[in-house]
Amino acid sequence: MKQYLKHHEWHIIEEGLNPHYNQVSESVFSLGNGRMGQRANFEEDYSGETLQGSYVAGVYYPDKTRVGWWKNGYPEYFAKVLNAPSWIEIKIKIGDLVLDLAKCKVESFKRVLDMKQGLLQRIFTATLSDGKKVSVDAKRFCSMADGEIGAIRYEITALNFSAPITLTLPINADVVNKDSNYDEKFWEEVTKAAEPGWAIVNAATKKTNFHVCTGMQYDIQSAGKSIKGKVSTHVREKYADNVIETDLKENIPLTIYKYVAILSSENHAKDKLVATCKSKLKEAVTSGFEKLFSDHAKIWAHKWEECDITIDGDVAAQQGIRFNIFQLTQTYTGEDERLNIGPKGFTGEKYGGSTYWDTEAYCLPFFLSTAEPKVARNLLVYRYKHLGKAIENAKKLGFKEGAAFYPFVTMNGEECHNEWEITFEEIHRTSAMAYAMRDYIDYTGDREYLSEFGLEVLIGIARFWNQRVNWSDNKKKYVILGVTGPNEYENNVNNNWYTNYLGAWTLRFAMESADYVKQSNPTRYNEIITKTNFKDTEETERWKHIVENMYYPYDADRKVILQQDGFLDKELIPVKDLNPADRPLNQKWSWDRILRSCYIKQADVLQGIFLFEDDFDLETIRRNFDFYEPLTVHESSLSPCVHVILASKIGYKEQAYEFYLRTARLDLDDYNNDTEEGCHITSMAGTWMSLVKGFGGMRVRNGQLHFNPFIPDQWKSYSFRLEFRDRVIIVKVSKDKIDTVLEHGEPLEVIMNGKPVMLKSK
Ligand code: BGC
Secondary structure, eight states: OOOOEEOOSSEEEEESOOGGGHHHHHHHTOEEOSSEEEOOOOSSOOOSSOOOOEEETTOEEEEEOOOSSOOTTOOSEEEEEOOOOBOOOOEEEETTEEOOTTTSEEEEEEEEEETTTTEEEEEEEEEOTTSOEEEEEEEEEEOSSSTTEEEEEEEEEESSOOEEEEEEEEEEOOOOOTTOTTSOOOEEEEEEEEETTEEEEEEEETTTOOEEEEEEEEEEEETTEEEOOEEEEEEETTEEEEEEEEEEOBTOOEEEEEEEEEEETTTSOGGGHHHHHHHHHHHHHHHHHHHHHHHHHHHHHHHHHHHOOEEESOHHHHHHHHHHHHHHHHHOOSOOTTOOOOTTTTSOSGGGGOBOTHIIIIIHHHHHHHSOHHHHHHHHHHHHHTHHHHHHHHHHTTOOTTOOOOOSSBSSSSOOOOOHHHHTTOTTHHHHHHHHHHHHHHHHOOTHHIIIIIHHHHHHHHHHHHHHOEEETTTTEEEOOSBOOSOTTSOSBSOOHHHHHHHHHHHHHHHHHHHHHHHHOHHHHHHHHHHHTOOHHHHHHHHHHHHHTBOOOEETTTTEEOSSTTGGGSOOOOGGGSOGGGOSHHHHSOHHHHHHSOOBSSOSHHHHHHHTGGGSOHHHHHHHHHHHGGGBOOOSTTSHHHHHHHHHHTTOHHHHHHHHHHHHTTTTTTTTSOGGGOOOHHHHHHHHHIIIIIISOOEEETTEEEEOOOOOTTOSEEEEEEEETTEEEEEEEESSOEEEEEEESSOEEEEETTEEEEEOBO
16 A cells, blocks of 8 residues: 555656656546557656556457466457557757656656546656756646547746757657566557658557557747747657757746547548548647647536535545546547447556446446436447447357357457466456446436347346256256356356356246346337247246255355355454455465455455345345454455445445445555556446445335435535436435425435435426
């Protein structure tokens, strides 16, 4: 855990340059706009520890799988989000010396992420080895108003000298992925060009042949007037630049505006990329930095109106929730149904920028409540479009007759994860797609989704479970063997309760949905059964038998659900008795020791109870929480949020608050010592749920909103906003009262602390 960032309601602030924390800061201060994003790398050279990262949504490379021992069924490749052509560089040479903060005396350094306006700023003063002292004020943003535009304003001032300065402004596609399996570079050049004033590189990804055209144009000003300087241009493979030589005069700031356009063949015809890039650059320069920025900031203001959460009386918590909302919003804007939410968003390479079950299990509720229904629907349709591939994935593993096995990790629907314990065994993920549908329908009331898209998917997933279970003669029940539950610190277990419960629930939901479509839209139903070759009576008869005869591990003495068969054979030593030096276990212990231990990486039984909360009474929830919470190490970022929600439900307010801080400040305080690889974007949606579903106690039951709020002792008040069925509702919880305001829409009855309350707009 690191606590070096200053607390502030709207800003993330780092004061002083600590080279060991630089990569953590590069992740935390990342910028994005849904179409592209980047780590907070420096504009000028930096020879210290850094992970360079610039990413373009949807652009990936299928890196050939590398494993120690090949297992049949492994995918051929792991899809990786690419470190894309770099556009932020502004290299500075003063006299003969390069400005490099790793080699200068840095006298003051401040990095600020203004979350309200989506602006990254760095201000520093540094002395070069020859005694020349400069100050720099660098600002940049990735435009929310035009997802293909980025802009930098870099101001440098000589504090104790006048000297020649050389500025290099490149576009560089000669970049690498740190996680490249075979040290390969993934980009090839299509074209490049540089002329005084601009440079463009059009590059293509190997194998996938995505084209990304990146161009820059600039303006340099001294004392408020544009200057030309002596310009030379250079091109080499995958690279183009302008080098400008001019004079840096003592105390007269030199301001470099670098305007950038990044276009991908996902959105433009390949043969039009360069021309469009040039015209977008021209427009950007004409608009100028201030106008581009004010357009961008306006969009942020609007986004904050839609999804801000305020917390009064606790700056750390306020900063935490805003940071989570900020990062989520700049990762996924919901405008493009081909895109999804990678666990690291645009903040790092880990997890390949691909889509995980995280989207359905954690992110969907955030988008359901803070955006128009189309956004959440797009996320569901994304999986509908992958149904064919999910059926292929299942076929590769020996399933048949239209069984659909959704991938654990994917870019285009194909599985690209290659660890047997996850690829083959973490099968619960296929049902996250079904659960998300239920969530969506409950929240929006759009049951027609089932006829249009949903039922086809459900039939496929139900067929998977139907084939994946087996009848145990011994238990006289259906069992599910050889799985990994959400808790990845257990592999190849039998009867993981969460998996069995979810599998059986999916079969039930698929049957109910089939019935609904049959009744409500017989024509469409007939189309679906023909298309999927669904023998409804025969298939659902067996599904029903499974639902009624599924085995669920349980300990009658303790009256707790068992995470899996044999869980109680483990030595049950609570986490609090572990030596702190052993944490995090995944960095300190051998894998086999972890597997044999009782420690739970992330909510598993509790995850299931959270999803199906209404199936359990309060006492059962409390008993299971009391049993599993002390054994949970939360080494997945996705874990604490579930614990906040359940702790809130059972009245463990202090614990709920502790977990809340852990999820909300996970990256800001680097709790799991891994933020340098990127931020935990998908778990940020869990933070939102912690507050709204945890503290706010928000649920939807039978189409009606319920609230059961409490306020942590540390807070004076908090408020959140929901979009719900054409209404906008603001809930404000203070120590002594709860205000629920209908800001927009027709009157609505909600249930507040068990009692109906009619909301009317003023
Ligand atoms: C978790 C998975 C999750 C993945 C990506 C892993 O550490 O155990 O549940 O899907 O991270 O967030």
